[in-house]
Structures are given as structure tokens and as C-alpha cells.
Amino acid sequence: MSQGPRKIGVLDYVISDSSFRINELEIGPQLGMSEQGHLRIIFDYLCTVKLSENKEQNQTKKFNYTKTNFRESNEYFSRLDWNQLFKDKTIDEMYVIFLRSYEVTRQMFVLKKKPGQKKEMSSWMNSDVRNMINEKYKPWKRYSSKGWKKKHYAKYKIVRDKRNRLKYTMKRK
Secondary structure, eight states: OOOOTTSOOOOOOOOOSOTTSEEEEEEEEESSSSTTOOEEEEEEEOOOOOOOSOHHHHSOOEEEGGGOOHHHHHHHHHHSOHHHHHTTOOHHHHHHHHHHHHHHHHHHHSEEEOTTOOOOOOTTOOHHHHHHHHHHHHHHHHHHHTTSOHHHHHHHHHHHHHHHHHHHHHHHO
């Protein structure tokens, strides 16, 4: 951005997953009373995405970063000649080059999982146990946020023990 309170170049970032999502970017009125106050940035963020008729293309695959081969991905990045890739390029062009390199690395070294691919729930985990887990969380949150007082711990302990007994009986079935 090249507008500013003192007509000096102002550098601001609007980060999104796609450069096509930001539309009609403009600088709004200054916030605050000082000459160096912050400027408001006004823009339209496009939320809608045109879906393809192909169902496989519409299913975005999530990446399982816990199973990434970091050693090989780091080696791949270190083998790239960044000076040569970025030579005589604008910031936008460098950013696009980096994103493409990152995407290639992600496709090569990060495993994918299909959406909706869920871990099968244990047979003992039913709605009663899940409700007890949620019930246990409330007293724990109260205990941890109220200064670790004994009276809150006693309430938490009652719910915790009740949940553990229910879980144990469900596992035995």
C-alpha cells in the first residue's frame, strides 16, 4: 500500500489462503487522534468457492502433518537455489514461487487423509460416557480457573470418580 498519514509507503499484510479472496482493498479513516494513528483497511473478503461437478475434486484432502517426512522435505528445500529462483522477481512473484515450492514439497512428503475418514469409536464409548466426560470438564475448568481451591477440587473429584466407574463398567461389558 502506498497511502499513509504522512504519504510515506505503508506496508500492511492481509493474509488469506488465496489472493483471489481479497477484493476492493481501500484505506479508510485514521483511528485515533494522533498523526501517526493506525489506518483502517477496508476490503471485501470473498467466502464463496465455485465447486466443481466432479465430486472427487470437491473433497479436499486434509494433510496428516504428524506423519510428514521432515528430513527429506528439509533436504528438498535446501537443494533449491533460492537466489536463482528469486533473481529479478517482485515480492508477489517470489511469494508465488515459494507457494509452488511448498505445495510440491507438501504433495511429495506429507501424507493425505480423506475427509470423513474417522477413527472407529470404541464399543464402550457411548453417549452416557461422552456426556460424563463433558460433565467432568466443567468442574475441572472451574477448579483450574478459580485458583485451585479445595472445595472446587472436591466437586471435580466426585464427577471424575463417577465417570471412571461408568467407563470401567462399560469396558467390562
